[in-house]
Amino acid sequence: SSIGALYWDLSKKEKNPQKKHTLLKKVYSCSNNALKLNPNDPSHHIGLAALHTESEFAKALGISYPESLRQAFFHYQKAIEINPNDPYYHINLAILYSEREFASSDKEYYENFNLAFAKMKNAFDLNPTPDGYDVFFWVITQIPNDQAQKVFNHLSDKTKKIIAEMYENELMRNTYRENFSHGFKKTKFWQIFLGNYLNSPQNKN
Numbered sequence: 001s002s003i004g005a006l007y008w009d010l011s012k013k014e015k016n017p018q019k020k021h022t023l024l025k026k027v028y029s030c031s032n033n034a035l036k037l038n039p040n041d042p043s044h045h046i047g048l049a050a051l052h053t054e055s056e057f058a059k060a061l062g063i064s065y066p067e068s069l070r071q072a073f074f075h076y077q078k079a080i081e082i083n084p085n086d087p088y089y090h091i092n093l094a095i096l097y098s099e100r101e102f103a104s105s106d107k108e109y110y111e112n113f114n115l116a117f118a119k120m121k122n123a124f125d126l127n128p129t130p131d132g133y134d135v136f137f138w139v140i141t142q143i144p145n146d147q148a149q150k151v152f153n154h155l156s157d158k159t160k161k162i163i164a165e166m167y168e169n170e171l172m173r174n175t176y177r178e179n180f181s182h183g184f185k186k187t188k189f190w191q192i193f194l195g196n197y198l199n200s201p202q203n204k205n
Helices: 001-011 018-038 040-052 055-061 065-082 086-096 108-125 128-143 146-152 155-165 188-198
Strands: none
Touching: 018 040, 018 055, 040 055, 040 065, 040 086, 055 065, 055 155, 065 086, 086 108, 108 128, 108 146, 108 155, 128 155, 146 155, 155 188
């Protein structure tokens, strides 16, 4: 709502933590009321999900940041259920899967990259443009160099194949710009992926 947006803008400018939290609670109330009035509007779910990805918002509600991210997940899923054809909803969910705080363990964190790549592929299939291609490879930039080998080890063969097929799409590779995925080819993960999968004799065969 416009009132909720006003409270949001005010919260961004407010320096006093207590006043900021009060404003954020009002944003939450407005967003919830909007959802109750029109539960089948995916934009309301996206709005609430976006709020829940803000750590300061979690503090305002008195919940942990991981719990807030789980609430974001619920709303992103609902938005996709209502409108599965919006690529940006899939992108938002992919971003969430790449968050360390969203996972309850290191193993889950590594495995969640399978879901992140899958959701980005869904988004690309819905919007097969150079920008969609670029956003897909953004995921790689979110993999910490010191965790790259472990993430690679937890990727399924299906995920590795998706990454390889996306990269080998010459039309997109020759037309996209690294606006989102800048530097992904210099990451530790990409070096591992090239050496252990993309350029491996087994894959070439």
